[in-house]
Amino acid sequence: MRIIGGEFRGRRLASVGKGDAGAHLRPTADRVRESLFNMLAGGFGDQCRGAVVLDIFAGTGALGLEALSRGAQSATFVENGRVALRLLRENIAICRAEACARVVQRDARKLGVCPGDAATLVFLDPPYGKQMGESALTAALSGGWIAKGALIVWEESAEVTVPEALHLLDARRYGDTTIRIFEHA
Template sequence: MRIIAGTRKGTRLKMVPGQHVRPTADRVKESLFSVIGPFFDGGYALDLFAGTGSLGLEALSRGVERAFFVDQSRTSCETVKANAEVARLADQVEIIRRDARAALKALNERGIRFDIIFLDPPYHKHLLIPALEQIAEFALLTEDGVVVAEHPSQMEMPQTVGQLTSYRSLSYGDITITLYSWEEKEGEHA
Protein backbone atom coordinates (compact mmCIF):
# COMPACT_ATOMS: atom_id res chain seq x y z
CA MET A 1 0.00 0.00 0.00
CA ARG A 2 1.37 3.39 -1.00
CA ILE A 3 0.55 6.99 -1.83
CA ILE A 4 -0.16 6.96 -5.56
CA ALA A 5 0.23 10.58 -6.71
CA GLY A 6 1.11 14.09 -5.66
CA THR A 7 3.91 15.49 -3.52
CA ARG A 8 4.35 12.24 -1.54
CA LYS A 9 3.94 9.83 -4.48
CA GLY A 10 5.48 6.42 -3.84
CA THR A 11 5.54 6.66 -0.03
CA ARG A 12 4.92 3.18 1.39
CA LEU A 13 2.33 3.06 4.16
CA LYS A 14 2.14 0.70 7.12
CA MET A 15 -0.79 -1.65 7.51
CA VAL A 16 -2.78 -1.89 10.74
CA PRO A 17 -1.75 -5.15 12.45
CA GLY A 18 -4.48 -7.82 12.58
CA GLN A 19 -7.44 -8.60 10.38
CA HIS A 20 -9.98 -5.93 11.38
CA VAL A 21 -8.88 -3.31 8.80
CA ARG A 22 -9.22 -3.78 5.02
CA PRO A 23 -7.54 -0.81 3.34
CA THR A 24 -8.79 0.49 0.01
CA ALA A 25 -6.76 -1.19 -2.74
CA ASP A 26 -4.34 1.03 -4.67
CA ARG A 27 -6.16 0.44 -7.98
CA VAL A 28 -9.46 1.48 -6.38
CA LYS A 29 -7.83 4.54 -4.82
CA GLU A 30 -6.31 5.54 -8.15
CA SER A 31 -9.65 5.24 -9.95
CA LEU A 32 -11.51 7.08 -7.18
CA PHE A 33 -9.14 10.05 -7.17
CA SER A 34 -9.28 10.33 -10.95
CA VAL A 35 -13.04 10.89 -10.50
CA ILE A 36 -13.07 13.22 -7.46
CA GLY A 37 -9.81 15.10 -8.12
CA PRO A 38 -7.37 14.14 -9.22
CA PHE A 39 -5.68 17.09 -7.48
CA PHE A 40 -6.97 19.68 -5.01
CA ASP A 41 -6.35 23.32 -4.24
CA GLY A 42 -6.51 23.33 -0.44
CA GLY A 43 -9.57 22.48 1.61
CA TYR A 44 -10.16 20.02 4.43
CA ALA A 45 -10.63 16.25 4.29
CA LEU A 46 -12.15 13.94 6.89
CA ASP A 47 -11.12 10.28 6.94
CA LEU A 48 -13.77 8.76 9.21
CA PHE A 49 -13.09 5.14 10.26
CA ALA A 50 -9.51 5.97 9.17
CA GLY A 51 -7.85 2.56 9.57
CA THR A 52 -4.41 3.15 8.01
CA GLY A 53 -5.22 6.74 6.96
CA SER A 54 -4.51 5.87 3.33
CA LEU A 55 -7.36 7.90 1.80
CA GLY A 56 -6.78 11.07 3.81
CA LEU A 57 -3.01 10.92 3.25
CA GLU A 58 -3.58 10.48 -0.48
CA ALA A 59 -5.79 13.59 -0.43
CA LEU A 60 -3.05 15.55 1.40
CA SER A 61 -0.44 14.42 -1.12
CA ARG A 62 -2.76 15.67 -3.87
CA GLY A 63 -3.15 19.18 -2.44
CA VAL A 64 -5.68 19.11 0.42
CA GLU A 65 -4.53 21.58 3.09
CA ARG A 66 -5.49 19.62 6.24
CA ALA A 67 -6.93 16.18 7.03
CA PHE A 68 -8.71 14.91 10.10
CA PHE A 69 -8.51 11.19 10.87
CA VAL A 70 -11.05 9.55 13.16
CA ASP A 71 -10.87 6.02 14.50
CA GLN A 72 -11.75 4.56 17.87
CA SER A 73 -8.99 1.96 17.66
CA ARG A 74 -5.74 2.94 19.38
CA THR A 75 -3.80 0.72 16.94
CA SER A 76 -5.37 2.44 13.92
CA CYS A 77 -4.61 5.90 15.34
CA GLU A 78 -0.99 4.88 15.97
CA THR A 79 -0.76 3.54 12.39
CA VAL A 80 -2.18 6.80 10.96
CA LYS A 81 0.35 8.78 13.03
CA ALA A 82 3.25 6.61 11.81
CA ASN A 83 2.06 6.86 8.19
CA ALA A 84 1.67 10.65 8.43
CA GLU A 85 5.22 10.89 9.81
CA VAL A 86 6.78 8.66 7.13
CA ALA A 87 4.94 10.71 4.46
CA ARG A 88 6.18 13.95 6.09
CA LEU A 89 2.60 15.17 6.43
CA ALA A 90 2.23 15.10 10.24
CA ASP A 91 1.93 18.90 10.49
CA GLN A 92 -1.21 18.78 8.29
CA VAL A 93 -2.89 15.98 10.24
CA GLU A 94 -5.22 15.88 13.23
CA ILE A 95 -5.93 12.43 14.67
CA ILE A 96 -9.04 11.96 16.79
CA ARG A 97 -9.42 8.72 18.73
CA ARG A 98 -13.16 8.58 19.28
CA ASP A 99 -16.33 6.86 18.24
CA ALA A 100 -17.47 8.24 14.87
CA ARG A 101 -20.74 9.73 16.17
CA ALA A 102 -19.01 11.58 19.02
CA ALA A 103 -16.25 12.78 16.69
CA LEU A 104 -18.74 14.13 14.12
CA LYS A 105 -20.59 15.97 16.89
CA ALA A 106 -17.32 17.47 18.20
CA LEU A 107 -16.20 18.54 14.69
CA ASN A 108 -19.57 20.21 14.16
CA GLU A 109 -19.24 22.06 17.48
CA ARG A 110 -15.84 23.33 16.29
CA GLY A 111 -17.49 24.65 13.10
CA ILE A 112 -15.28 22.62 10.78
CA ARG A 113 -16.61 21.85 7.28
CA PHE A 114 -15.06 19.41 4.83
CA ASP A 115 -14.46 19.39 1.08
CA ILE A 116 -14.03 15.60 1.06
CA ILE A 117 -15.35 13.09 3.58
CA PHE A 118 -14.17 9.49 3.28
CA LEU A 119 -16.42 6.84 4.86
CA ASP A 120 -15.09 3.30 4.91
CA PRO A 121 -16.50 1.73 8.09
CA PRO A 122 -16.29 -1.93 9.08
CA TYR A 123 -19.01 -3.42 6.87
CA HIS A 124 -20.51 -5.73 9.51
CA LYS A 125 -21.22 -2.92 12.00
CA HIS A 126 -23.81 -1.06 9.86
CA LEU A 127 -22.29 2.36 10.56
CA LEU A 128 -22.39 3.84 7.06
CA ILE A 129 -25.98 5.12 6.88
CA PRO A 130 -25.96 6.55 10.44
CA ALA A 131 -22.69 8.38 9.61
CA LEU A 132 -24.22 9.79 6.40
CA GLU A 133 -27.31 10.89 8.34
CA GLN A 134 -25.18 12.69 10.91
CA ILE A 135 -23.04 14.37 8.23
CA ALA A 136 -26.24 15.61 6.57
CA GLU A 137 -27.81 16.71 9.87
CA PHE A 138 -24.74 18.74 10.88
CA ALA A 139 -24.10 19.99 7.31
CA LEU A 140 -20.43 18.99 7.63
CA LEU A 141 -19.84 19.05 3.86
CA THR A 142 -18.92 22.25 2.03
CA GLU A 143 -21.23 23.41 -0.75
CA ASP A 144 -19.09 21.83 -3.49
CA GLY A 145 -17.83 18.94 -1.36
CA VAL A 146 -18.11 15.19 -1.87
CA VAL A 147 -18.78 12.28 0.47
CA VAL A 148 -17.01 9.10 -0.61
CA ALA A 149 -18.88 6.11 0.86
CA GLU A 150 -17.28 2.67 0.41
CA HIS A 151 -19.51 -0.35 0.93
CA PRO A 152 -20.11 -3.95 -0.18
CA SER A 153 -21.47 -4.06 -3.75
CA GLN A 154 -24.58 -5.96 -2.68
CA MET A 155 -25.54 -3.19 -0.20
CA GLU A 156 -28.36 -0.99 -1.47
CA MET A 157 -27.48 2.66 -0.84
CA PRO A 158 -30.15 5.36 -0.50
CA GLN A 159 -30.42 7.94 -3.30
CA THR A 160 -30.76 10.72 -0.72
CA VAL A 161 -29.79 11.08 2.92
CA GLY A 162 -31.13 14.36 4.27
CA GLN A 163 -29.81 16.98 1.84
CA LEU A 164 -27.12 14.64 0.49
CA THR A 165 -27.78 13.11 -2.93
CA SER A 166 -25.99 10.21 -4.57
CA TYR A 167 -24.68 11.25 -7.97
CA ARG A 168 -22.34 8.43 -8.99
CA SER A 169 -21.36 4.86 -8.08
CA LEU A 170 -18.04 3.23 -8.89
CA SER A 171 -17.97 -0.58 -8.71
CA TYR A 172 -14.84 -2.68 -8.19
CA GLY A 173 -15.87 -6.31 -7.87
CA ASP A 174 -17.26 -6.87 -4.38
CA ILE A 175 -16.90 -3.22 -3.29
CA THR A 176 -18.69 -0.13 -4.53
CA ILE A 177 -18.01 3.53 -3.82
CA THR A 178 -21.05 5.80 -3.82
CA LEU A 179 -20.43 9.54 -4.13
CA TYR A 180 -22.75 12.06 -2.47
CA SER A 181 -22.98 15.83 -2.77
CA TRP A 182 -25.41 18.49 -1.56
CA GLU A 183 -28.75 18.35 -3.29
CA GLU A 184 -29.55 21.60 -5.04
CA LYS A 185 -32.74 23.03 -3.56
CA GLU A 186 -35.42 24.46 -5.78
CA GLY A 187 -34.59 28.06 -6.67
CA GLU A 188 -30.83 27.59 -6.23
CA HIS A 189 -28.55 27.90 -9.22
CA ALA A 190 -25.16 26.32 -9.81
Protein backbone atom coordinates in the same frame (compact mmCIF):
# COMPACT_ATOMS: atom_id res chain seq x y z
CA MET B 1 0.21 0.05 0.40
CA ARG B 2 1.68 3.26 -0.98
CA ILE B 3 0.71 6.81 -1.90
CA ILE B 4 -0.23 6.78 -5.60
CA GLY B 5 0.25 10.40 -6.70
CA GLY B 6 1.19 13.92 -5.73
CA GLU B 7 3.79 15.23 -3.30
CA PHE B 8 4.04 11.99 -1.24
CA ARG B 9 3.94 9.74 -4.32
CA GLY B 10 5.64 6.39 -3.86
CA ARG B 11 5.90 6.54 -0.06
CA ARG B 12 5.21 3.15 1.45
CA LEU B 13 2.66 3.30 4.24
CA ALA B 14 2.72 1.10 7.33
CA SER B 15 1.10 -2.17 6.39
CA VAL B 16 -1.57 -4.23 8.09
CA GLY B 17 -0.85 -7.16 5.77
CA LYS B 18 -4.14 -8.51 4.49
CA GLY B 19 -6.03 -6.49 7.08
CA ASP B 20 -6.84 -6.87 10.75
CA ALA B 21 -10.22 -8.59 11.03
CA GLY B 22 -10.44 -8.02 14.78
CA ALA B 23 -9.86 -4.29 14.35
CA HIS B 24 -11.96 -4.20 11.14
CA LEU B 25 -8.97 -2.88 9.19
CA ARG B 26 -9.43 -3.41 5.47
CA PRO B 27 -7.24 -0.93 3.62
CA THR B 28 -8.53 0.29 0.26
CA ALA B 29 -6.48 -1.45 -2.43
CA ASP B 30 -3.99 0.72 -4.31
CA ARG B 31 -5.77 0.16 -7.64
CA VAL B 32 -9.16 1.13 -6.18
CA ARG B 33 -7.65 4.24 -4.57
CA GLU B 34 -5.99 5.15 -7.87
CA SER B 35 -9.30 4.78 -9.75
CA LEU B 36 -11.10 6.85 -7.13
CA PHE B 37 -8.59 9.71 -7.26
CA ASN B 38 -8.58 9.63 -11.06
CA MET B 39 -12.38 10.06 -10.89
CA LEU B 40 -12.05 12.95 -8.44
CA ALA B 41 -9.42 14.66 -10.62
CA GLY B 42 -11.20 14.03 -13.91
CA GLY B 43 -14.97 13.92 -13.78
CA PHE B 44 -15.38 16.19 -10.78
CA GLY B 45 -12.67 18.76 -11.39
CA ASP B 46 -9.64 18.81 -9.12
CA GLN B 47 -11.49 18.10 -5.88
CA CYS B 48 -8.34 17.59 -3.80
CA ARG B 49 -6.65 20.92 -4.50
CA GLY B 50 -7.33 23.17 -1.49
CA ALA B 51 -9.87 20.76 0.03
CA VAL B 52 -10.65 20.46 3.71
CA VAL B 53 -10.78 16.68 4.11
CA LEU B 54 -12.66 14.58 6.64
CA ASP B 55 -11.66 10.90 6.68
CA ILE B 56 -14.27 9.02 8.74
CA PHE B 57 -13.32 5.48 9.89
CA ALA B 58 -9.84 6.52 8.76
CA GLY B 59 -8.09 3.23 9.54
CA THR B 60 -4.55 3.63 8.16
CA GLY B 61 -5.39 7.08 6.79
CA ALA B 62 -4.51 6.14 3.20
CA LEU B 63 -7.45 8.03 1.65
CA GLY B 64 -6.91 11.28 3.56
CA LEU B 65 -3.14 11.12 3.07
CA GLU B 66 -3.61 10.57 -0.66
CA ALA B 67 -5.79 13.71 -0.73
CA LEU B 68 -3.13 15.68 1.17
CA SER B 69 -0.51 14.43 -1.27
CA ARG B 70 -2.64 15.77 -4.11
CA GLY B 71 -3.02 19.27 -2.70
CA ALA B 72 -5.65 19.18 0.04
CA GLN B 73 -5.27 22.01 2.55
CA SER B 74 -5.88 19.86 5.64
CA ALA B 75 -7.25 16.51 6.76
CA THR B 76 -9.06 15.40 9.89
CA PHE B 77 -8.90 11.67 10.54
CA VAL B 78 -11.63 10.14 12.74
CA GLU B 79 -10.70 6.77 14.23
CA ASN B 80 -11.03 5.02 17.58
CA GLY B 81 -9.40 1.62 17.06
CA ARG B 82 -6.14 1.11 18.96
CA VAL B 83 -4.33 -0.70 16.12
CA ALA B 84 -5.64 1.72 13.49
CA LEU B 85 -4.62 4.78 15.52
CA ARG B 86 -1.06 3.48 15.81
CA LEU B 87 -0.88 2.85 12.04
CA LEU B 88 -2.57 6.17 11.25
CA ARG B 89 -0.09 8.18 13.32
CA GLU B 90 2.81 6.23 11.82
CA ASN B 91 1.55 6.97 8.29
CA ILE B 92 1.11 10.68 9.01
CA ALA B 93 4.74 10.72 10.18
CA ILE B 94 5.92 8.77 7.09
CA CYS B 95 4.32 11.46 4.91
CA ARG B 96 5.58 14.25 7.17
CA ALA B 97 2.05 15.62 7.20
CA GLU B 98 1.78 16.49 10.91
CA ALA B 99 1.26 20.20 10.18
CA CYS B 100 -1.88 19.63 8.09
CA ALA B 101 -3.28 16.46 9.69
CA ARG B 102 -5.41 16.18 12.80
CA VAL B 103 -6.44 12.90 14.45
CA VAL B 104 -9.76 12.80 16.31
CA GLN B 105 -9.90 9.71 18.52
CA ARG B 106 -13.64 9.19 18.73
CA ASP B 107 -16.46 6.87 17.74
CA ALA B 108 -17.43 8.19 14.29
CA ARG B 109 -21.10 7.74 15.15
CA LYS B 110 -20.75 10.23 18.03
CA LEU B 111 -18.85 13.12 16.47
CA GLY B 112 -20.54 16.01 18.24
CA VAL B 113 -20.13 19.58 16.96
CA CYS B 114 -17.35 20.35 14.47
CA PRO B 115 -14.64 22.44 16.15
CA GLY B 116 -13.22 23.90 12.92
CA ASP B 117 -13.86 24.32 9.20
CA ALA B 118 -16.45 22.05 7.64
CA ALA B 119 -15.08 19.50 5.17
CA THR B 120 -15.35 19.99 1.42
CA LEU B 121 -14.23 16.41 0.67
CA VAL B 122 -15.28 13.47 2.85
CA PHE B 123 -14.14 9.85 2.82
CA LEU B 124 -16.42 7.38 4.57
CA ASP B 125 -15.05 3.83 4.75
CA PRO B 126 -16.90 2.03 7.57
CA PRO B 127 -16.53 -1.64 8.48
CA TYR B 128 -18.45 -3.49 5.77
CA GLY B 129 -21.95 -4.80 6.42
CA LYS B 130 -22.45 -3.22 9.85
CA GLN B 131 -24.60 -0.20 8.84
CA MET B 132 -22.19 2.07 10.72
CA GLY B 133 -21.74 4.43 7.77
CA GLU B 134 -25.31 5.70 7.96
CA SER B 135 -25.10 6.71 11.62
CA ALA B 136 -21.62 8.22 11.22
CA LEU B 137 -22.71 10.27 8.22
CA THR B 138 -25.83 11.46 10.04
CA ALA B 139 -23.66 12.53 13.00
CA ALA B 140 -21.22 14.37 10.72
CA LEU B 141 -24.01 16.20 8.89
CA SER B 142 -25.87 17.20 12.06
CA GLY B 143 -22.64 18.30 13.78
CA GLY B 144 -21.69 20.65 10.94
CA TRP B 145 -18.62 18.62 9.91
CA ILE B 146 -19.63 18.63 6.21
CA ALA B 147 -19.96 21.83 4.14
CA LYS B 148 -22.79 22.41 1.66
CA GLY B 149 -21.61 21.34 -1.77
CA ALA B 150 -19.05 18.92 -0.32
CA LEU B 151 -18.30 15.66 -2.10
CA ILE B 152 -18.75 12.53 -0.01
CA VAL B 153 -17.01 9.33 -1.11
CA TRP B 154 -18.68 6.32 0.55
CA GLU B 155 -16.99 2.93 0.26
CA GLU B 156 -19.17 -0.05 1.21
CA SER B 157 -19.88 -3.61 0.13
CA ALA B 158 -23.67 -3.56 0.65
CA GLU B 159 -26.55 -1.25 -0.21
CA VAL B 160 -26.63 1.94 1.85
CA THR B 161 -29.40 4.12 3.22
CA VAL B 162 -28.58 7.64 2.09
CA PRO B 163 -29.54 10.76 4.07
CA GLU B 164 -31.92 13.09 2.18
CA ALA B 165 -29.33 15.88 2.10
CA LEU B 166 -27.14 13.86 -0.30
CA HIS B 167 -27.42 13.56 -4.08
CA LEU B 168 -25.77 10.57 -5.82
CA LEU B 169 -23.34 11.66 -8.55
CA ASP B 170 -21.62 8.37 -9.43
CA ALA B 171 -21.27 4.75 -8.29
CA ARG B 172 -18.69 2.18 -9.37
CA ARG B 173 -18.04 -1.38 -8.32
CA TYR B 174 -14.59 -2.88 -7.75
CA GLY B 175 -14.93 -6.56 -6.74
CA ASP B 176 -16.94 -6.59 -3.49
CA THR B 177 -16.46 -2.84 -2.99
CA THR B 178 -18.80 -0.15 -4.28
CA ILE B 179 -17.61 3.46 -4.31
CA ARG B 180 -20.44 5.98 -4.28
CA ILE B 181 -19.85 9.69 -4.71
CA PHE B 182 -22.47 12.07 -3.32
CA GLU B 183 -22.85 15.81 -3.13
CA HIS B 184 -24.17 17.49 -0.01
CA ALA B 185 -27.00 19.50 -1.58
